[in-house]
Amino acid sequence: MRLAWSHAFVVVAGLLLVGCASEPTRIVPGTTAAETLQRLGAPTGRYPLNGGGERLQYSRMPAGFEVIDIDVDASGRVVSVTQVLNEARFGHDIKVGQWRQNEVVAFYGRPYEISRVSSFDGTVWTWRYKAVNERRMLYIYIDPTGVVRRYHTGDDLEFDRIRD
Structure with missing residues (x-):
């Protein structure tokens, strides 16, 4: 019986380590790009x-x-690991009037949704994120020339519609 319990413990511990190893936020600066991949x-x-x-x-x-950006320098070493869908960072990170849609994708990845609204001539790109465990949405407005014109956040009402 004792052998069975110790075997089970080893299996569970191994699975936990594998789960941690595949978590992007656990990569530390200095790790090689090859090891990260x-x-x-x-x-x-x-x-x-x-x-x-x-x-x-x-x-x-x-x-x-979440969207985790792992930046690697020219020598092939990780220099930063950042969870970029963070409400406290949006005002600093998003470059209204400067960013083009390719820069948005390189920073936030492909959006959850791309839509249009009648009050804006362009598209609205949307990402889901959490702020203190509340489901939220980031909306970035991109004009027809591909330039970011504004952004705002709001509550994620999708979950409420599913529950009703």
């Missing part, structure tokens, strides 16, 4: 960075609430 698998996006580096992006869209 081995631990996490293929990213959902890869984008060149100024200075010869690369961004490995791991998005949990459309069902999830």
Whole structure:
């Protein structure tokens, strides 16, 4: 009986370690890009960075609430790991009037949804995120020339519609 319990413990501990190893936020600066890719698998996006580096992006869209950007320098080492769907960062990160849609994708990944509204000539890109465990939405308005014109956040009412 004792052998069975210890075997079960080893199996469960191994599964927990595998789960932790595949979590992008557990990658630490200094890790090589090759080791990162081995631990996490293929990213959902890869984008060149100024200075010869690369961004490995791991998005949990459309069902999830996180996009993790792992920036790798020209020498192939991780320099930063950032969960970018963070309400406290939006005002600093989003470059209204400067970003083009390719820069939005390189930072936030593919959106949860792209839609149109009558009050804006362009498209509205939407991402789901959580703020203190509340389901929220980030809306970025992109004009017909591909430039970000504004953004705002709001409550995610999709879950409420499903529950009713």
